[in-house]
Amino acid sequence: MITLYSYRWVPDFARGLVRDLRVRWALEEAGLDYQEWLIGLGDDQNSPAYRACQPYGQVPAYEEGGLVLFESGAIVLHIGEKSEALLPAEPKARARAICWLFSALNTIEPPIQRLAEIDLFHAEEAWAQAMRPEAEVWVKKRLSELAAALGDKPYLEGEFTIGDLMMATVLQILRHTDLVAGEPRLQAYLERCEARPAFQRALRDQLASFEDQAA
Ligand SMILES: N[C@@H](CCC(=O)N[C@@H](CS)C(=O)NCC(=O)O)C(=O)O
Structure with a gap:
């Protein structure tokens, strides 16, 4: 078990x-x-x-x-x-899915986590207020790049994989903001992932x- x-x-x-x-x-x-x-x-x-x-x-x-x-x-x-x-059997598709898993954790989550820590744990502190605008700029840049990579596909590689699972849970960290909604393709993508039974x-x-x- x-x-x-x-x-x-x-x-x-x-x-x-x-x-x-x-x-x-x-x-x-x-x-x-x-x-x-x-x-x-x-x-x-x-x-x-x-x-x-x-x-x-x-x-x-x-x-x-x-x-x-x-x-x-x-x-x-x-x-x-x-x-x-969760992971396609075909080797190239499998490698691409793993690539997106790492991308979620190594490229998208760090700026999102930084912003969330500022907002949720340090919002009243002067250093956090000074850093927040720059932290938000980085999040917006990565979200825009991610939305462009997604394009009109339902999932990052067409079919749902562990890459989408991880990316969606990383985007959820921004739920206290309207930043994902600012990228309509990403908003629809997140809703699609969250609608999965x-x-x-x-x-x-x-x-x-x-x-x-x-x-
Ligand atoms: N890189 C770790 C991060 C795990 C993590 O941050 N867990 C949080 C809950 S979401 C936690 O336990 N925080 C308490 C702590 O760090 O002491 C992972 O992805 O599993």
Whole structure:
């Protein structure tokens, strides 16, 4: 049985964004069952047992038959290798899908994460207010370039892959802004990804895990 480590509770602004959602979504697309192992912020993250799974005390972590993985990109790639619903079998198409997975994590997520940290954690601080305009310029530049690469295709390579899964979850980090809406093709792309039944199940289950604990 696959075990997915995620948080028992997070503040409202993070619900639906915590990166275990990427893993839940991949598992749903692949049709694989899993069990949740919910950890608390603080002591559980810092316990030696959890650090053995995830060296930085973050989520997600993943265990399957004695294999322990961390980093959402590595986990989603591992799941992708089990299902052509996520990674095409044809070698060039497969390599392109992996290319987009890395692009989401290495080129698109860093400027988006920087802007989100300014807005969500440091909005009142002078250094953040000074940096924000430049941070937004970089996000807009990358979104515009991404929209151009997407063009009129439904997904980045035509068919849905792990590259789209990761890109959509990265774009979601901007949900507190109107920056994605500023690129209508990207907005439609994100809505297309989010309309997938597998995404809806993954989101429902992440949110339910928080609600269960609050009950
Ligand atoms: N690069 C990691 C980032 C994981 C990450 O940032 N997880 C957040 C939740 S979305 C977390 O656990 N933050 C708490 C911390 O860093 O201590 C991945 O993609 O898995």
